[in-house]
Amino acid sequence: MYRKTPLEPWIMGKIAGRLGGKGSLTRYLIETYQMQKLKETLALAIDKSPFYRRRLNRRHVEKIRSFKDFQGLPFTTPGDLRQNPLQLLCISQDRINRVVTLDSSGTTGLPKRLFFTAGDQELTRDFFQHGMSTLVRPGDKVLILLPGELPGSVGDLLADGLRRLQALPIHHGLVRDPGAVLEIMTKERIDSLVGIPTQVLSLACSESPVQGADKIFLKSVLLSTDHVPVTIVSYLKKTWGCRVFNHYGMTEMGLGGGVECEALAGYHLREADLLFEIIHPETGEVLPEGEEGEVVFTTLTRQGMPLIRYRTGDIAGFIPEPCPCGTVLKRMSPVRDRVQGRIALTGGGILSMSRLDEALFAVKGVINFQAALSTENNTDRLDLIVQAAGWAAENVPFLVERALFSDPVISCNFRRGKLILAPIRVEPLRELRRPQKRVIRDLRSED
Ligand SMILES: [Zn+2]
CATH class of the missing domain: 3.30.300.30 (ANL, C-terminal domain)
Structure with a gap:
């Protein structure tokens, strides 16, 4: 028996706060809530963002009654975040708490820019707290191997979420010297770590596979940021005897998107904050549940820079069968590829x-x-x-x-x-x- 994903009661709480209602979460409740939030987001975008005012047809948007209607709206692309970042803002710049500038590898050479209000960042902390409760218990020491020097960066928000869980975050940043990180892991008796797959692999590989393993008592590892090769997961499990969880997220999603439950069988998604779709990468058509395609999401609760039908470039699919943990939340198969990869x-x-x-x-x-x-x-x-x-x-x-x-x-x-x-x-x-x-x-x- 697996413990049900803690994202379910968390999402139920958010929905009940909005729609009222007690008892258990159902797909009907989730979808009713999502439809309401979707309409609010569309109204906000058309009212406040010059980009969406041009891009969306107000009359069309006002007539949206169903997800099917919504699927007729145009996509937002990474190119839009390069060319028009300020035009996507729904709030004056002085109310923005954090700006993230991402790679400039696109064809234009311009970087992508994302803007978050204090409220937007709070949503991320809240997700990190509840998502991490899948694998971390109060009192656990958690080593964070992600960038976190700046306030509002991923490592910083994750540490805040962990403190709310009464866990003890230790921020290290990216791994440069695997030996030094292993020393911290043994000296501090780290229970759990969060990092990038190849970086965490470098830790598991940095000594001979036998030596020193008895000094590491890891209970769990969360891998994030990149797609997670199955071979890396099995190597980590074998080396440390720990459970290995996948997290899916990107800055555009507000860093967090979804996380696996104890069944380790696909991500459960942040369904109160994000609406996910899977589309055909060439035709743009929404695919039937179970088919793999490009992941597209819409923010439901973001205020600074909401994104509508944003194309991630990642390939994955919903898993139609219910999760062994028994939740009503959707499951998404681990992202393996990028459309352009x-x-x-x-x-x-x-x-x-x-x-x-x-x-x-x-x-x-x-x-x-x-x-x-x-x-x-x-x-x-x-x-x-x-x-x-x-x-x-x-x-x-x-x-x-x-x-x-x-x-x-x-x-x-x-x-x-x-x-x-x-x-x-x-x-x-x-x-x-x-x-x-x-x-x-x-x-x-x-x-
Ligand atoms: Zn599950």
Whole structure:
């Protein structure tokens, strides 16, 4: 038996505060509440944001009665956050508490900018408190391996949420020296940690797998920020004997989006604050429940910069079967890929970072890698630079190659002479690089 996700009573509380009603949560209650909040958000956006006033048709919006009607509205894209960030604001700039500037890797070279009021940030703290109660108990020491220097940053809000749970957050920031972090883990007897998958893997790999394991008493790990390879989860479980939870979120969502329950079978979502849809990435059509597509969300409670039908670029799907924990909340399958991260190989089939992840992280001692595709004599050429633990076997290049050929798409392309594998370069683990978006660089058009 699994404990029901604590997000359910939390969401029930928010809905009951709004609609009244006692007793248990139902889909009907959730959807009635979501529809009301949706209408409020649309009205706010049309009234206050110059961008949405131009983008949305007021008469159309006023006629919305159902989710089906709502699905006729246009999407908001990351490009809109680059080009028009101030135009999306629904509040004067002096009431904004925090501005987040994200990567400038888009085609325009402009960064995405997100704006949050104090109230918006409070919603995030509240989610972190209730979400973390899935895996953390009062008195637990929780090591935070996420950026948190600035007030309102993810590490800072998470620490606030944990304090409200009467847990003891210890903020460390991103991992640069895995040995130093392991020392903190043993000295402080850390119960739980929150970090980025490859960074946490570097901790589990930084000593020989046997040495020192008896000094670590981790009960749980929460992985966030990047997609989570199954092979990393099983390695962490095996090394530390702990439970490994997935969290899904992005700055645009107000950092938190959803978190797994004890059943570890897909994220339960922040359904009182966010409305999720799954769409076909090319046609934009909403897909039937159970099909995988691009994740789109609408904020239901944000005041500074509400987002309407925002395209995340992540690929996932709702899981129609009820969760073993017995909640009425929806479940979303773990995000594995990005729409733009799916690369068509010349010889057929799709290569993605998640495919490479599952193959390469299955090799003991592999901590991270970079991948690039180029063209050589009209054939795809795959270049890999692998970062490996010091204790890893000298034959890592051979093991990596063997792991790659266990992938059917790669081996098929290779056998048909449509894919060349460049000699694999292995770098020892010294200092961890600042984690970046892990994507396959496709250099083929540049050749
Ligand atoms: Zn569940």
